[in-house]
Amino acid sequence: MSIAVRRPQQGGQQAGGPAGRRPAAPRSGTRARALRRIGQAALVVAATFVLAFLLLHALPGDAIVARYASPELGLSPEQLADLRAAYGADQPVWVQLGLSAWGFLTGDLGTSLQTGAEVSTLIAAALPPTLALAGLGFLLAAVLAVGIAALATFGRWEPLRRAFRSLPPLFVSIPVFWIGIVLLQVVSFRLGLIPVIGANAAEQLVLPVVTIAIPIAAPLAQVLIRAIDDTLAEPYVAVARSRGASAGWLLQREVARNALLPTLTIAGVLFGELIAGAVVTETVFARSGLGRLTADAVATRDIPVLQAVVVISAVAFVVINLVVDLVAPAIDPRLRKEVRA
């Protein structure tokens, strides 16, 4: 699959790091590779669509049941059958799959069975707040990760370095849900620093962004620490050091470049984490967004909405990894060589 994590081989280093000058790969090879990767990506999305559709339909009960068969409404079986027909839910699953697939291809995502709203409207409303949350969360995670990695490797005091080294495993183990609740209880409810209810746009983002950033920062920091360790163990670094290179110079000139690729690769994988984090964070903080939309749709078995969310997530996931894969050779010439070989 296209989402495999590709790490550069650590062997074969040359002084000056991997970003040294090398002739560019022939265009034809790159293009064929790119096309193959895009084809794989499309296949993944299509497979996701079909699988999600079949799995959702295999569950007992459906959205018509969830919305109208609720005893609260007291509808008779005949009335329910009428509604089922009105929504096309009485047709065979293959027909429904075909109609749904055709809708997606032509840009019609259908309507939510629970609320009746256009799925595209719901998604359009939910996307911006989630992008803001995920984008800022990722930025903060990157800053945190760099900070942790720098202190864990270049920190001046051994216990400090060890403490920061143990932070990523700790961060990975804390559930997002718990981080959110604790932040809320302490920062908002006890200290009253930031209101959750009636907050302005900036205030609304602070705690959720911190919440979502922590579990993302952890694997990023781990990869960075590993990459820095590996680089620092290289003979050319020892040479540079012996010539009086400062830690800052080393970090900038040698380590950062070498650490970029593994970080970029894992960043593609972490997108999934961001989506899962958004579901929890948005529910805990009562924010609207794609995660909240997903949680609600799961609760009410709102298949068109779930279908759209799954496909959008798959597309985003695939695109991010595709971009990472296609950009990787530009960053690391060794990958270009690999293609040609």
Added chain:
Amino acid sequence: MVRIPSRSRVAVAGAVVAALALSACSASEATSPAASGSGEPVVGGTLTYLEHQAYSSLYPPAAGFYPNGALVNNLTSRLLYQDPETLELEPWIATALPEVNEDATEYTFDIRTDVTYSDGTPLTAENVVANIELFGTGDTDRALIVSEAVNDFEAGEVVDEDTVRFTFSAPAPGFAQAVSTINSGLLADATLERDSEGFGPGNATEIIGAGPFVVEAEEVGTSIRLAARDDYAWAPASFPNQGRPYVDAVDIVIAPEDSVRIGALTAGQADIARQVEPQHEEEVASAGLEIVSAQTNGVNNGLSFRFDHPLLEDIRVRQALIAGIDREAIVSSIFSEHYPLATSSLSQTALGYQDQGDAYAFDPERAAQLLDEAGWEPGADGIRTRDGERLHLVVNEALPQPRSRDVITLVAQQLREIGVELELFQGDQAAQTAASADIDQIQIYHSMVGRADFDVIKSQYSIENRNTLQNADADGNPVDPQLEDLLQQVAAAPTTEGREEADAAVQAYLTEQAYVLPFFEEPQVYGVQPRVHGFLTESVGRPSLANVWLEG
């Protein structure tokens, strides 16, 4: 027993709320509204109201779902008003109670001519007829359902500019109450044209009613802002606030996570929160807030034993289940005093309530004896068997009801003691609903229903309605025709006395046959800041915000 006053001045309301707070073991008597001097209501301010879930539709017949009902109740007026305390009906948009013919198949209302919708259009006789016709017949093409409260609707007719008449194909004694419920909230002509989608999230600002509030802004799934209607002047006579709402605006904010809703409320970030779970009541009360508990006046929270299932056919087994469950232990361990122990299938405040005495007494020895007599012998693992078959029953999880999973867990422990194995059906709402319609999957059904009319018992048990007992065979005929007959009499008796008798007969029959075990009278529980005064609910516990005012 705690209820919300309505036919009373604000001061009295304050005093009662204070009494509620005290009975809720509130630590802070000094902060209750009565103590802080409930003077004249203050006009102005914005109320922040925390809701548990986002609304799904503003189509009035779908307003049974609490988040929907909370909005519809404040956005619409109805023909009649039901006093939430006495449950008596009084005029609202109608100028008087309707004239009803002898067999309750024809209702004539005289209506006000000075009422306007918030889009400026007048509320006319034609409009009223169009509303009730839609609610009475539904429109499948637009996926708009028939109102559960309106039965046997035939036609509506404009008699003259201020008179409307509705006719029914069978006696409809519940119709007067039906037009007072939020399911019959009147809508402007333009709104009546909408389809199911058009009543869904994202459209709230375009849902036009003639109630005290209008929707000013909506952020789908997150918040809704209601604005007071300055020219609202047609409140029902017994409603304490006769003019426009005291507050200028209400921010309804969705906070699905319990700890967030309660935390934000106790931290003073909100004024009112709906759905304070029993385990959070103490936290709310000890923060100096009032717990307001509104009764829902209908069929109590409890179990329906599906007697058509082979394991439950024998009345002795059903009696054993009732005797083997210690309701007091359940209510006292996981609920609070706002959840009174049930004394009948109907709540004490429901119309037609009849005390069933000691019908639900806990007596495990008798339970064991009954099961012995029915031929169920204890097996090796303690669970009883008969002819190689285990006494294994499945119950649904009532997801909308408070702590259903905890209740069932305790019940299962208790029943295990008498050798009955109770399994909780696992699954989400859709899976629960689908399985609940199948007696092979769910033999015991956990549920409740709130509606302040005699009909509510029929809504719960009739094969035409919720049919919680699954009293219909494969051909749709009642398995127990006597029960169905009694339920039909509730709906058919044209007089109040007749309906009372019919309701009593149903309750007695349910007890005699050991068909149901009611647990407690389910309230709607709100947490309210001390600075909030005059908080009221309608007859099934939805908030009426027009009377709320904020101190200072």
